[in-house]
Amino acid sequence: xxxxxxxxxxxxxxxxxxxxxxxxxxxxxxxxxxxxxxxxxxxxxxxxxxxxxxxxxxxxxxxxxxxxxxxxxxxxxxxxxxxxxxxxxxxxxxxxxxxxxxxxxxxxxxxxxxxxxxxxxxxxxxxxxxxxxxxxxxxxxxxxxxxxxxxxxxxxxxxxxxxxxxxxxxxxxxxxxxxxxxxxxxxxxxxxxxxxxxxxxxxxxxxxxxxxxxxxxxxxxxxxxxxxxxxxxxxxxxxxxxxxxxxxxxxxxxxxxxxxxxxxxxxxxxxxxxxxxxxxxxxxxxxxxxxxxxxxxxxxxxxxxxxxxxxxxxxxxxxxxxxxxxxxxxxxxxxxxxxxxxxxxxxxxxxxxxxxxxxxxxxxxxxxxxxxxxxxxxxxxxxxxxxxxxxxxxxxxxxxxxxxxxxxxxxxxxxxxxxxxxxxxxxxxxxxxxxxxxxxxxxxxxxxxxxxxxxxxxxxxxxxxxxxxxxxxxxxxxxxxxxxxxxxxxxxxxxxxxxxxxxxxxxxxxxxxxxxxxxxxx
Ligand SMILES: [Fe+2]
Numbered sequence: 001x002x003x004x005x006x007x008x009x010x011x012x013x014x015x016x017x018x019x020x021x022x023x024x025x026x027x028x029x030x031x032x033x034x035x036x037x038x039x040x041x042x043x044x045x046x047x048x049x050x051x052x053x054x055x056x057x058x059x060x061x062x063x064x065x066x067x068x069x070x071x072x073x074x075x076x077x078x079x080x081x082x083x084x085x086x087x088x089x090x091x092x093x094x095x096x097x098x099x100x101x102x103x104x105x106x107x108x109x110x111x112x113x114x115x116x117x118x119x120x121x122x123x124x125x126x127x128x129x130x131x132x133x134x135x136x137x138x139x140x141x142x143x144x145x146x147x148x149x150x151x152x153x154x155x156x157x158x159x160x161x162x163x164x165x166x167x168x169x170x171x172x173x174x175x176x177x178x179x180x181x182x183x184x185x186x187x188x189x190x191x192x193x194x195x196x197x198x199x200x201x202x203x204x205x206x207x208x209x210x211x212x213x214x215x216x217x218x219x220x221x222x223x224x225x226x227x228x229x230x231x232x233x234x235x236x237x238x239x240x241x242x243x244x245x246x247x248x249x250x251x252x253x254x255x256x257x258x259x260x261x262x263x264x265x266x267x268x269x270x271x272x273x274x275x276x277x278x279x280x281x282x283x284x285x286x287x288x289x290x291x292x293x294x295x296x297x298x299x300x301x302x303x304x305x306x307x308x309x310x311x312x313x314x315x316x317x318x319x320x321x322x323x324x325x326x327x328x329x330x331x332x333x334x335x336x337x338x339x340x341x342x343x344x345x346x347x348x349x350x351x352x353x354x355x356x357x358x359x360x361x362x363x364x365x366x367x368x369x370x371x372x373x374x375x376x377x378x379x380x381x382x383x384x385x386x387x388x389x390x391x392x393x394x395x396x397x398x399x400x401x402x403x404x405x406x407x408x409x410x411x412x413x414x415x416x417x418x419x420x421x422x423x424x425x426x427x428x429x430x431x432x433x434x435x436x437x438x439x440x441x442x443x444x445x446x447x448x449x450x451x452x453x454x455x456x457x458x459x460x461x462x463x464x465x466x467x468x469x470x471x472x473x474x475x476x477x478x479x480x481x482x483x484x485x486x487x488x489x490x491x492x493x494x495x496x497x498x499x500x501x502x503x504x505x506x507x508x509x510x511x512x513x514x515x516x517x518x519x520x521x522x
Contacts, residue, residue, distance in 0.1 A: 006140065009033065013144065017151035023159075026151050027058035030126075034144065035061035039137060040128045044070060044102070045116065045148065046083060047124035053260060054083055055305045057124065076101065086113040087122040092142040094133050102127065112138055114145030118152045196228045198323055199298070203230060206312050208300045210280070214240055215288075215296035222247075224297060232301045233278035234270070244268045246285045251294050255286040255317055259305050274301065281305045284313065286320040290328040348395060361478055366390040368474035369467075371518050372511065376466075386467045389442035393471055396426030408486050423447055424456045442467030446475055451505045461508075469508040473499065473515050476506070492519065 016029045027045045034043035042061030046054050059070045079099045086093060092114035110133040116124040126145045130137060195213045202211050210232030214224035222242040226234045234240075240247070245268060246256040259282040261275045274280035283301040287294055298320055300308075348362055369390040373383050397419075407415070427444040430436045445459055445468035452460030454472075464472075480495040490498065496516055503509040 006136075009140075010143070010147075013147050017147050017154070023152055023155045024057055026155065027148065028060075030144065030148055030151075031058045031060040034128055039140075040130050042066075042129045044127045045124060046102075046127070047116065048122075049259060049305055051259060053305075054080055054124070055260075061129070070102070083125055086125055087115045090115045090117065090122070092138050092145065094138060098127070098129075112141040114141045116145055116152065117149045118156060123149075123152070195296075198319070199228045199230060202298065202300070202316065202319060206300060206316060207307070209303050210234075210301040212299045212301075213288075213296060214299065216294055227296070232299060233274060233280065234299070238270070240270050241268075244270055246297075250285055250287040250297050253287055253289050253292070253294070255284065255313070255320075257284045257308065257313065258282060259307075279303050282307060284308055284316065286316050288320050288327070289324045295324070295327065345391070348391060361482070362391055362394065364478045365393065365471065365474045368477060368515070368518075369470050372470045372474065372515055375514050375518065376470075382467070385439050385442060386470060388436070389439040389446075389467055390471055390474065392426065392430065392436075392439065393443050393446050393475060394422060394426070395429055395443070396422030396424065420447070420455045439467075441465045442471060444468075446471040448472065449506045450508050454506075464508075469511050473507050473511050476502075477515070477519075496520070 012033055013030065016026060016033065019026075027047075031043040031045055034040050036042065040061065042059070044059045045057040047057045049055055056071050059067050061067075062070075079101050082099050082102075086095070092112050095111050095113060098111050110131070111127055111129045112133060114126045115122050116126055126141065126148060128137075128141055195215070199211050199213050208231075210230060212226055212229040212232040212234045214226045214234075217223040217225040217239065220239075224240040224244075224247070226236055226238045226240070229236055242248075246258070249256045261271055261280055261282060274283070278301075280301045281303055282305050283299060285300075286298045288296045288298065298316065300316065302308075366387055369386050370383070373386045378386065411419070423444045423446060427440045430440055430443070442465050444456065445454075445464050448454035448457065448459045448464045448468060449472075450461060450464070450469070452458050477495055477499060480490045480498055481492065483489040496519055499507065499512050499516060503512040
C-alpha cells in the first residue's frame, strides 16, 4: 500500500467507525474495505458470544460459497483454542497456517491476526489473508483492529444507552402487556385463544424471528404439541418429543437458552429441521407452569446467534409466569364451570324426570324455541343463548318442593308464592357462572306477561327480553299440550287457540303469529 492509499483507506475507515450502526453492519463494511484488494485476499472478523463461543461477525473476499460457509462456521475446540491463543497477544501476529475451518480453499501463505478489544477485554479477532506480509501490512492491520475496537465500544455505549431507554419503554410496554393478558384471560376462558393472543403479544415486544407455543400433549405426557406458531417453522399440531434437549429442563420449571443449535440438534428431529431447513441459529424456551406442573412452553427462535439480552429473557420469564398464574385460575374456573354445568344439567333432567308430568319438558321447549329463533333469523350467539336458556329455564325449581310441583289439588297462596319465585331463584343459581350470565335475563323473565301482569318484575312489551318472550310461548304451549295430574292435555288445535287468545295480553302478538305458523306447518 502506498502512503496516499493508506491515507484514503483510513479516511474511509474513520467514516465507517464514526457512523452509529448495527455492530454486524459496521464489521461487514470494514472487512469489505480490506479485501479483496491488492494487499489482502480475504478478511474475517470473529467475535466472542455471550457464552464464550465464537461466531463469524463478517467475512469478505474469496468465493461466494466460501463466504457463506465461513459465515456459518461453528468453532470447534481446536479453532477456539487457536483464536484464544492468537487473541492473547494483543498486537497483531503473523501466522503461516490457519485451522481448516477458517481457511479459504486456496492455499494461503500467510495471515495477519489482530485482536479486537472491547472494554479492556479481548473480544475477537480480525484475520486477513495475504500472500506476502510486510511490516506496513502488519501495522495497518493492527490499526484497523484498534479502529474496530473503538467502533464496537462506541457501539456498546450507544447500545447500553439505547437499552436503558428501551428498558424504560419496555417496562411500560410490559405492564401494558400484562394488563392486556390479564384482560384477555379474564374475559375469555378459552385456553387456545389465550395462547394465540399471548404469542402475538410477545412478538410485539421481543425481537425474534419466530414464536411458538406448545402444550403438554394429553395422550402422551412426555411430548409437547404445538398449538400456536408464528415464524418458527413449527406447524400447528406438530409434536416435540421428550428427546428434544430442552424437555427435561422445562419439566423442572426452568427456561433454556441455546445460542448455537448445532450443539444439541443431533437427536432431535425438530431441531434438525430447524438447523437444516429453517436456518434457525438459536432459540429460547420458557416453561408455562400451572400449579407447579409443566403445562406447555413458549419457544422463541432467531436466525442470528446470541440475539437475546438479559432484559429480554427477564421479560419473557415474567410474562410466562404471569400467564401461568392466570391460566391456572382460568383452568380452575373452566373446570369448575364444567362441573357446575354438568351438575345443573343432571338436576334439570332430574326435575323433568321426577314427575311423569314434566318428563321431556325442557327438551321440547328447546325445540320450539329453536324453531322460533330460526324464523327470526337470530344470529349464532343469540341462538346459543336462547337454547341454553331454554334448557335451564326452570333451574330455579330445584328449590321447590316436589310435593308442590306434583300437587293435584288447588295450590294455596303460599305455594303459588313459592312457585313464582323460581325464575329469580334460577337467576341466583346461575349468577356465579360468568359464562352463563348473559342468559340470565332470558331465563329470569320467562314468566313475564306482555301486558305487564307477569312475574317476577312485571315487565311489559318490548321491555321483556326477546328470548324471554319466545321462551314464554314455548313453555306455556308445551304445558298446555301435556297432561297434568289435575287435567288432561289440550289438543294441538285447542292449544293454538289459547295462544291466539293470549296474543297481546299474555304473549307478544308478533311471536304468537310466528309460532302458530310453525305449528300449523308441522
Ligand atoms: Fe318456569
